[in-house]
Amino acid sequence: MRIIRSLSVAAIATLLLASCGxxxxxxxxVTKEIQIITATDSLVAKKSEMTEAEIQAWxxxxxxxxSIPGMSIDKAYNFVKDKQPTTVVVAVIDxxxxxxxxxxxxVIWFNEDEIANNGKDDDNNGYxxxxxxxxxxxxxxxxxxxxxxxxxxxxxxxxxxxEGKSEESIAEEDKADFELYTKLKKIIDxxxxxxxxxxxxxxxxxxxxxxxxxxxxxxxxxxxxxxxxVNALNLEDQTLMQGKITVMRIIExxxxxxxxxxxxQGGIDYYNNQLKANYNVDxxxxxxxxxxxxxxxxxxxxxxxxxSKDDEIHGTHVTGIIAAVRNNGVGMNGVxxxxxxxxxxxxxxxxxxxxDVALAIRYAVDNGAKVVNMSFGKGHSPNAEWVYDAIKYxxxxxxxxxxxxxxDGSDFDxxxxxxxxxxxxxxxxxxxVITVGAMTRHLDENIVASFSNYGKKNVDIFAPGLExxxxxxxxxxxxxxxxxxxxxxxxxxxxxxxxxxxxxxASQVKHIxxxxxIEFPREVVKPAKGGQTPQKVNFTELSVSGRVLNAYNAxxxxxxxxxx
Numbered sequence: 062m063r064i065i066r067s068l069s070v071a072a073i074a075t076l077l078l079a080s081c082g083x084x085x086x087x088x089x090x091v092t093k094e095i096q097i098i099t100a101t102d103s104l105v106a107k108k109s110e111m112t113e114a115e116i117q118a119w120x121x122x123x124x125x126x127x128s129i130p131g132m133s134i135d136k137a138y139n140f141v142k143d144k145q146p147t148t149v150v151v152a153v154i155d156x157x158x159x160x161x162x163x164x165x166x167x168v169i170w171f172n173e174d175e176i177a178n179n180g181k182d183d184d185n186n187g188y189x190x191x192x193x194x195x196x197x198x199x200x201x202x203x204x205x206x207x208x209x210x211x212x213x214x215x216x217x218x219x220x221x222x223x224e225g226k227s228e229e230s231i232a233e234e235d236k237a238d239f240e241l242y243t244k245l246k247k248i249i250d251x252x253x254x255x256x257x258x259x260x261x262x263x264x265x266x267x268x269x270x271x272x273x274x275x276x277x278x279x280x281x282x283x284x285x286x287x288x289x290x291v292n293a294l295n296l297e298d299q300t301l302m303q304g305k306i307t308v309m310r311i312i313e314x315x316x317x318x319x320x321x322x323x324x325x326q327g328g329i330d331y332y333n334n335q336l337k338a339n340y341n342v343d344x345x346x347x348x349x350x351x352x353x354x355x356x357x358x359x360x361x362x363x364x365x366x367x368x369s370k371d372d373e374i375h376g377t378h379v380t381g382i383i384a385a386v387r388n389n390g391v392g393m394n395g396v397x398x399x400x401x402x403x404x405x406x407x408x409x410x411x412x413x414x415x416x417d418v419a420l421a422i423r424y425a426v427d428n429g430a431k432v433v434n435m436s437f438g439k440g441h442s443p444n445a446e447w448v449y450d451a452i453k454y455x456x457x458x459x460x461x462x463x464x465x466x467x468x469d470g471s472d473f474d475x476x477x478x479x480x481x482x483x484x485x486x487x488x489x490x491x492x493x494v495i496t497v498g499a500m501t502r503h504l505d506e507n508i509v510a511s512f513s514n515y516g517k518k519n520v521d522i523f524a525p526g527l528e529x530x531x532x533x534x535x536x537x538x539x540x541x542x543x544x545x546x547x548x549x550x551x552x553x554x555x556x557x558x559x560x561x562x563x564x565x566x567a568s569q570v571k572h573i574x575x576x577x578x579i580e581f582p583r584e585v586v587k588p589a590k591g592g593q594t595p596q597k598v599n600f601t602e603l604s605v606s607g608r609v610l611n612a613y614n615a616x617x618x619x620x621x622x623x624x625x
Contacts, residue, residue, distance in 0.1 A: 097577055097614045111502075117393065117540065119502040120382075120525035120550055123613070124579055130504050131525065132550060133613035134396060137557065140616050146560035151383055151552060152194070152403040152425035152433040154418065155376035157204070157368025159534040160193055160404060162377060164392035168384040169193055170401035172428065186427060190364040194404035195424055197417040199363040200349040206372050207338035208346040208411025211441040212245045217342040245441075249340045256332040256340070263332070266307070267325045273304020274318045288312050339411050346409065353414045356447050366404035370534045376406070378541060379436050381532030382549040383556070392538050393530055396553025396612070399560035403430055408437045415444035418480060422451035426458045431559050431567070434552040435480065436465040436545035442479035449490070452482060456491040461559075461567035463552040465544035466498045466514040470588035473516030486519055493567040495555075495574060499526025499547040500609055506585050508600065508609075513544055513588050515603040522575050523603070524550040524610040554612045561616065562623040569622060577618040578608025 111119070111129075122131030150170055160169045170193060174184035177192045188195050198205040209217070219242040222235070231239045277291055284290050291309055296302050311321045338344045347353060351361035367373060384402050385395035403425060407417040418435075425433045433455065442448065455462055467478050473496070474486055482494035499510035500523040510527045514520065526547030530540045551574060558570050565573070581600045589595040601607030 097617055116502070116528055117530035120529060121394065121396075124504065124611075128504055129502050130500065130508060130579065130581075130609055131502070132396075132554060133611050134394075137554075137612035137616050140613060140620075141561050144561055146399040147563050149400050149432060149556045149559045149563075150403055150428075150430045151400045151556050152405055152421075152430035153376060153380050153383070153549075154405045154407050154421045154425070154433060154435050155379055155437065156408050156410075157196070157366060157370070157373035157406045158376040158380050158402070158404040159367055159370055159373060159532070161367070161370075162381075162532050162534070163536045164385045164389070164532050164538075165377075165380060165402070166386065168386060168395075168398055168400060168402055170403040187359060188362075188364070188424070192364065194366045194406070195362055195364060195421070196366050196368060196406040197362045197421055198349060198368065198406050198409055199365055200361065201363075204365065204368045205346050205348040206369055206410050207334055207344075208409035209341065209344055210339045211412040211439050211443070213249060213340055213342055213344075214412075215441060215443065216242060216245050216249060220342065249342070253336060253340050256335045260329055260332045260336070263325055263329045267322060267329065269300060269304045270307050270311075270318065270322060270325070273301050273308055274322075276301055277305065277308060286312070286318075334410065346411065351416075353416050354444070356416055356419065356444070359420060366406050368406050372410070373534055374539075374541075375408070375436070375545065376404070377534050378529075378531045378539070379434060379545060379549045380404075381538075382529060382546060383434065383553040385532055392532060395531075396550060397557040397560065400553075400556045403428065412439045413437055415442055415447050415479075419444075419447040419451040422448070422455055422462070426455050426460050431460055432552050432556045433460060433462045434549050435462060436543075436548045438465060438467045438478050438480070440477050440479070442477075445479055445484075448480045449484070452480065452491055452494060456493040456567070459567050460493060461555055461570055462494045463548050463555060464494060464496045465548040466496050466516070466520045468499075468512040468543050468545075469514055470512055470590045470593075471514050473514045473519040476514075478514065481519065483519060493571065495521045495551060495571045497521065497526075497544060497548045497551045497610075498523040498604060499542070499544040500524065501527040506583070506597065508581060509585050509588060509603060510542065510544075511586070511588050511595070512542070513547075515588060516605075517602055518605065520604045521571070522551065522578055522606045522608055522610055523547070526550075551610055554610060554615055557612060558615055558619045562619040564623055565619060570619075573615050573618045573622060574610060575606035575608065577611060577614035578606055579611045579614070580608055582607070 119129050120131050121134035122129040123133040123136050124130045172192050175192050176183050178190055182189045219238060223239050223242045280294050281290055288309060296305050308318055311318055338346055349361040351358045380402050381395055383395050384400050385393050387394040387398050405421040407413055407421040466473055482489050482491050498515050498520045499513040500508050501510050524547040526544055527542045528540050529546035533539045555570050583600055584597045585600045586595050587598045
């Protein structure tokens with residue numbers, strides 16, 4: 062079924078009645094019938110300061126009782142307290158997941174048809190010992206982590222053909238490729254120059270702070286390192302004085318010098334990795350032993366879904382948002398525990414390969430997932446058709462795909478971002494993908510996260526994505542941000558709906574989430590790319606639904622829809 066986003070309601074209704082099931086028009090109609098409260102016109106932002114614990118739990122709050130635009134999770138559970146849910150398998154296509162984490166015990170998917178560590182494909186699904194999922198990045202040589210960006214791979218592929226050539230010497234049929242090569246090569250050169258400069262600057266700052274800190278500790282002679290004591294020190298050396306000022310600012314911020322030095326080193330490592338791998342055309346991080354440009358070469362990877370545990374922050378954090386064990390007195394609460402998380406490692410520190418994404422989606426579908434979280438994306442996709450085919454495969458098998466919109470502050474309607482459900486940014490070729498932007502806890506003009514991508518035609522809904530507290534590897538917990546955090550909030554609520562109302566289709570669940578969201582028809586600050594001046598726009602112009610996710614309303618609407 063093909064849906065044109067700009068069609069009138071009547072035209073949509075005609076299409077949907079001719080198709081296989083109820084969709085957006087039906088959910089919108091039922092929303093009006095049962096009078097779900099979605100308006101926030103009379104609400105004002107929370108005035109008092111929030112405690113650390115309140116901030117950590119803000120995504121689960123209720124906008125009407127707390128004046129914080131959370132998802133009304135407790136209210137949702139109260140609504141279904143007398144109902145018996147089914148268990149929903151949610152696949153997380155991401156970096157590795159620490160499946161041994163204390164707050165993820167009991168929620169990790171286990172392939173009951175596979176015998177662990179016997180070296181056999183017991184269930185004949187093509188994957189040996191895949192008891193928790195599959196690692197498409199691993200191989201006999203180890204666990205891949207850093208990788209090139211897709212634009213770097215494209216330049217690497219085109220370099221033998223175009224390096225050193227002038228535009229005048231290029232044949233007409235090659236000019237499009239030459240233009241792409243020239244454009245991407247300049248981006249790489251600029252990024253490398255910037256990364257080198259930043260790395261040098263960060264290294265100097267670290268050395269300055271370290272030297273100043275060592276001197277200050279020595280001069281304090283056992284006294285407490287607080288603002289007054291440090292300020293009282295007389296340092297004549299100019300470099301040490303600059304370091305002293307920096308140390309004082311660190312203390313004022315509430316952090317320790319050790320934490321600050323670790324953060325600076327993290328920045329150095331980040332930009333060094335860009336130089337070493339992301340933008341290095343000579344780098345090859347592929348350890349799986351396959352040909353990543355041959356979709357038929359499927360005998361690769363391994364079952365070790367954790368990957369390199371120290372590095373698998375992203376996938377572990379995403380998983381906790383969805384499914385960290387609720388009310389166990391440990392860590393934090395995920396959206397739902399009526400799930401089993403299928404771990405699919407396909408996203409390196411760099412850009413994912415189209416082949417890995419396509420095969421991961423197919424694995425999820427073939428092995429029982431009903432919701433798939435995809436907190437990743439890139440600007441170029443040379444084998445996009447492989448992924449499109451996999452998305453269509455998921456649609457044909459009633460699997461909902463939840464995709465993060467991205468963190469560039471860009472208009473998704475005009476800039477390329479893969480994977481997606483529209484090849485022309487206008488027409489959806491499936492109706493089982495929901496794309497998610499990130500919002501903040503602020504019920505005011507700053508409700509949209511400043512980094513979030515948006516799009517009136519190509520971003521479906523917004524969900525909490527700033528200051529999101531969740532699981533980190535090795536039984537740790539941290540707050541980070543991104544549309545990568547917003548997508549699993551939606552995936553969790555989608556799984557909650559499918560757990561209590563399993564008769565609803567993926568398409569119905571998508572539109573239930575969109576049509577039951579909280580409205581915020583006010584002027585807000587529109588995200589802006591680096592260097593651009595932020596503008597204000599009505600929140601309804603930033604997504605298809607013009608709404609933010611609400612679990613309670615979604616269950617109310619699902620209850621009615623399930624009886625239609």
